[in-house]
Amino acid sequence: RIDGKRLWDSLMAMAEIGATPKGGVKRLTLSDVDKKGRDQFKGWCEALGLTVRVDAIGNMFARREGRDPKRLPVLLGSHLDSQPTGGKFDGALGVIAGLEVMQSLNDLNITTEAPIELVNWTDEEGSRFGHSLMGSGVWAGIYTQDKAYNLRDVDGVSVSEALDQIGYKGEHAAKPFPADAYFELHIEQGPILEREGKQVGIVTGAQAQVWYDAVIIGQESHAGTTPPSARKDALVAAARVVTLVDQLMRARGEDGRGTIGFLQIAQPSRNVVPGEVRFSVEFRHPDDAEIKTLAATFPAEAQRLVAETGCRLELTELFHIPAQPFDPSCVDLVRQATQRLGFSSREIISGAGHDAVYVARSVPTAMIFTPCKDGLSHNEAESIQPDEAEAGCQVLFEAVLARANR
Amino acid sequence: RIDGKRLWDSLMAMAEIGATPKGGVKRLTLSDVDKKGRDQFKGWCEALGLTVRVDAIGNMFARREGRDPKRLPVLLGSHLDSQPTGGKFDGALGVIAGLEVMQSLNDLNITTEAPIELVNWTDEEGSRFGHSLMGSGVWAGIYTQDKAYNLRDVDGVSVSEALDQIGYKGEHAAKPFPADAYFELHIEQGPILEREGKQVGIVTGAQAQVWYDAVIIGQESHAGTTPPSARKDALVAAARVVTLVDQLMRARGEDGRGTIGFLQIAQPSRNVVPGEVRFSVEFRHPDDAEIKTLAATFPAEAQRLVAETGCRLELTELFHIPAQPFDPSCVDLVRQATQRLGFSSREIISGAGHDAVYVARSVPTAMIFTPCKDGLSHNEAESIQPDEAEAGCQVLFEAVLARANR
Numbered sequence: 001r002i003d004g005k006r007l008w009d010s011l012m013a014m015a016e017i018g019a020t021p022k023g024g025v026k027r028l029t030l031s032d033v034d035k036k037g038r039d040q041f042k043g044w045c046e047a048l049g050l051t052v053r054v055d056a057i058g059n060m061f062a063r064r065e066g067r068d069p070k071r072l073p074v075l076l077g078s079h080l081d082s083q084p085t086g087g088k089f090d091g092a093l094g095v096i097a098g099l100e101v102m103q104s105l106n107d108l109n110i111t112t113e114a115p116i117e118l119v120n121w122t123d124e125e126g127s128r129f130g131h132s133l134m135g136s137g138v139w140a141g142i143y144t145q146d147k148a149y150n151l152r153d154v155d156g157v158s159v160s161e162a163l164d165q166i167g168y169k170g171e172h173a174a175k176p177f178p179a180d181a182y183f184e185l186h187i188e189q190g191p192i193l194e195r196e197g198k199q200v201g202i203v204t205g206a207q208a209q210v211w212y213d214a215v216i217i218g219q220e221s222h223a224g225t226t227p228p229s230a231r232k233d234a235l236v237a238a239a240r241v242v243t244l245v246d247q248l249m250r251a252r253g254e255d256g257r258g259t260i261g262f263l264q265i266a267q268p269s270r271n272v273v274p275g276e277v278r279f280s281v282e283f284r285h286p287d288d289a290e291i292k293t294l295a296a297t298f299p300a301e302a303q304r305l306v307a308e309t310g311c312r313l314e315l316t317e318l319f320h321i322p323a324q325p326f327d328p329s330c331v332d333l334v335r336q337a338t339q340r341l342g343f344s345s346r347e348i349i350s351g352a353g354h355d356a357v358y359v360a361r362s363v364p365t366a367m368i369f370t371p372c373k374d375g376l377s378h379n380e381a382e383s384i385q386p387d388e389a390e391a392g393c394q395v396l397f398e399a400v401l402a403r404a405n406r
Numbered sequence: 407r408i409d410g411k412r413l414w415d416s417l418m419a420m421a422e423i424g425a426t427p428k429g430g431v432k433r434l435t436l437s438d439v440d441k442k443g444r445d446q447f448k449g450w451c452e453a454l455g456l457t458v459r460v461d462a463i464g465n466m467f468a469r470r471e472g473r474d475p476k477r478l479p480v481l482l483g484s485h486l487d488s489q490p491t492g493g494k495f496d497g498a499l500g501v502i503a504g505l506e507v508m509q510s511l512n513d514l515n516i517t518t519e520a521p522i523e524l525v526n527w528t529d530e531e532g533s534r535f536g537h538s539l540m541g542s543g544v545w546a547g548i549y550t551q552d553k554a555y556n557l558r559d560v561d562g563v564s565v566s567e568a569l570d571q572i573g574y575k576g577e578h579a580a581k582p583f584p585a586d587a588y589f590e591l592h593i594e595q596g597p598i599l600e601r602e603g604k605q606v607g608i609v610t611g612a613q614a615q616v617w618y619d620a621v622i623i624g625q626e627s628h629a630g631t632t633p634p635s636a637r638k639d640a641l642v643a644a645a646r647v648v649t650l651v652d653q654l655m656r657a658r659g660e661d662g663r664g665t666i667g668f669l670q671i672a673q674p675s676r677n678v679v680p681g682e683v684r685f686s687v688e689f690r691h692p693d694d695a696e697i698k699t700l701a702a703t704f705p706a707e708a709q710r711l712v713a714e715t716g717c718r719l720e721l722t723e724l725f726h727i728p729a730q731p732f733d734p735s736c737v738d739l740v741r742q743a744t745q746r747l748g749f750s751s752r753e754i755i756s757g758a759g760h761d762a763v764y765v766a767r768s769v770p771t772a773m774i775f776t777p778c779k780d781g782l783s784h785n786e787a788e789s790i791q792p793d794e795a796e797a798g799c800q801v802l803f804e805a806v807l808a809r810a811n812r
């Protein structure tokens with residue numbers, strides 16, 4: 001049995017690193033605060049006797065040896081980076097629960113057949129550099145390390161520079177190594193489990209998504225003297241795209257997702273007609289076909305709306321992730337553990353992207369969800385109960401142990 | 407006769423202070439760059455034998471004595487601050503032309519009956535602290551010095567602190583002193599003179615305007631997991647207001663103006679539904695009644711649109727300036743000078759706000775406009791021809807001289 005109190009204490013200790021006044025966490029990927037979180041994690045791993053290695057994109061792997069040197073490792077983990085106004089549990093739960101699994105194995109003097117490796121993936125959130133699931137994406141070979149190294153934040157700092165700055169550009173190549181399985185515990189970040197009063201979500205897959213970068217070019221001019229007919233207002237054009245994205249989402253009912261989370265006027269001034277606006281766009285849906293349709297039709301619709309205002313739209317597709325089903329045998333280990341432990345549960349599709357989605361392309365993968373208050377995440381008020389964390393961690397422990405000893 | 411080449415050289419010298427790569431100027435009010443511009447202006451004034459004094463809001467007055475100590479001074483001037491992506495001439499033309507007037511009076515050994523004072527008003531643009539015509543507004547008693555001191559920029563720096571930082575919080579009270587007249591030369595910042603091929607605009611007044619600060623409060627949540635029905639997207643709500651402002655402007659035809667020049671998501675992140683958006687709103691029209699109608703109806707319309715998205719709108723009216731006719735006798739001096747000099751001209755209403763609008767409430771006032779390329783202003787590409795600057799300055803010289811010697 002894992003120790004629920006110890007798990008909670010570690011979660012709260014990690015939440016102090018980057019704590020915000022409103023009770024959340026700001027631990028932006030590859031920032032100084034992220035470095036503190038990583039150092040803390042490394043220290044805890046080494047105290048448990050794990051061997052930590054870091055790859056070239058900053059992913060951290062903490063290894064516990066097994067009995068059989070020929071067996072492939074069983075991986076578990078999540079991410080320690082957060083949103084700018086993030087919560088204490090998004091990502092951290094899966095990493096800290098992994099530590100608790102390792103600690104419990106030590107306490108119980110269990111030597112597993114296969115080795116076990118606990119992972120902290122770099123930049124899961126995508127908030128700073130525009131690419132969610134970045135570390136796992138490079139590791140899984142979805143895109144190249146070079147492409148990731150050259151992504152830049154709004155201040156122009158590249159991923160490569162940020163890795164050097166915090167000293168987490170490891171020497172190990174960032175590429176998939178053969179692994180037996182990957183398990184990730186995460187908060188649901190949505191309202192379904194709470195609404196149905198379930199303790200555990202058995203995640204069967206993740207929805208499809210497509211992300212864009214957009215720039216609208218109009219013309220800066222004087223707000224008081226420029227008549228309507230002479231305006232090329234980049235913000236008026238952007239507002240049309242914001243409304244379009246919302247409409248395209250709502251046309252798909254409760255399963256639709258369409259969001260512009262980032263939008264910036266290049267040189268904002270109250271009495272200047274905006275001449276340049278940059279923003280992000282993303283769509284998600286459990287059904288691949290819906291995202292394919294959106295990816296095929298949204299750019300032209302947006303172009304048309306923007307052109308009507310006299311402005312120009314440049315739209316760049318950043319990535320397109322198809323819906324990803326998880327591995328039936330790994331999902332079954334989660335299901336069996338949940339049932340054995342007597343937790344109420346339901347099968348669920350993940351609304352959020354997770355490192356598990358990329359890892360699943362080369363390694364048999366499953367995820368476990370824990371309910372969260374009001375389904376709220378990417379919000380400082382994100383909240384879960386200690387017994388919910390404990391239940392999820394216990395299921396993780398049993399699934400990992402079963403796989404490692406099969 | 408004024409010296410057109412000397413005028414142009416001084417304009418170009420001032421344009422080097424805060425020059426931008428794209429050929430414009432960034433001399434934000436009360437910034438270090440503004441201080442450099444002020445220091446340069448002060449040096450030039452003193453070299454001409456003028457006595458410079460600074461008032462408590464940073465307005466600078468450079469005095470040339472007249473023959474009759476009982477006569478009230480004739481004022482002329484404009485402003486040296488600029489937009490973030492401003493041009494070389496917006497404001498600077500009126501101040502530098504004023505210097506050229508003073509220099510020409512010296513060269514011609516003219517002692518006027520009345521004293522003449524050249525003014526550089528603080529923060530005409532309103533870009534940094536949200537209040538255009540700030541220095542002239544405090545001077546004219548439109549609002550209190552305390553109110554202005556407590557305005558803050560996006561970094562939280564107050565006007566009072568900024569004045570102290572650059573050493574331009576003068577000891578003289580910022581309040582109207584009796585003056586005989588005020589003349590301001592400015593670029594038109596609109597397309598009318600250029601389109602009609604006129605060299606000089608005889609400005610008969612300025613249009614009405616109302617400015618607002620707005621905040622929309624929604625709820626931050628996860629872009630991938632939050633279903634449409636659970637969203638409170640502050641950016642979707644703001645887009646509705648952007649569209650409304652554009653519609654209200656267009657409903658008023660070519661005389662309508664409605665602009666959102668500043669808009670910022672509080673904590674932007676691509677995969678977070680925006681929870682808070684701040685923006686500016688302004689409307690303008692030559693007809694007072696239209697601005698009164700807008701001020702009476704826009705807030706409720708905006709509230710309704712925002713409420714439909716589940717968000718909340720807080721709208722604060724910053725100021726409401728009625729249409730301002732200029733003084734017929736001063737306007738007539740401009741008209742006479744223009745005709746005597748043989749320049750083509752037309753009468754015109756100012757689309758932009760100018761310090762002259764506030765000064766006109768207590769001092770007989772007129773303005774002179776110079777055409778500008780493509781009517782473009784609040785843009786780094788803002789451009790005028792040397793002979794256009796010279797013509798405007800010559801009219802200014804004659805009008806000021808006529809008034810001071812009447």
Ligand SMILES: NC(=O)NCCC(=O)O
Pocket residue numbers: 090124125126132133189351352353354628629630677
């Ligand atoms: N789990 C999570 O919040 N991931 C961030 C990437 C996403 O936007 O889905």
Ligand SMILES: NC(=O)NCCC(=O)O
Pocket residue numbers: 222223224271496530531532538539595757758759760
């Ligand atoms: N002249 C000028 O650009 N003034 C700035 C204030 C305004 O927005 O009208």
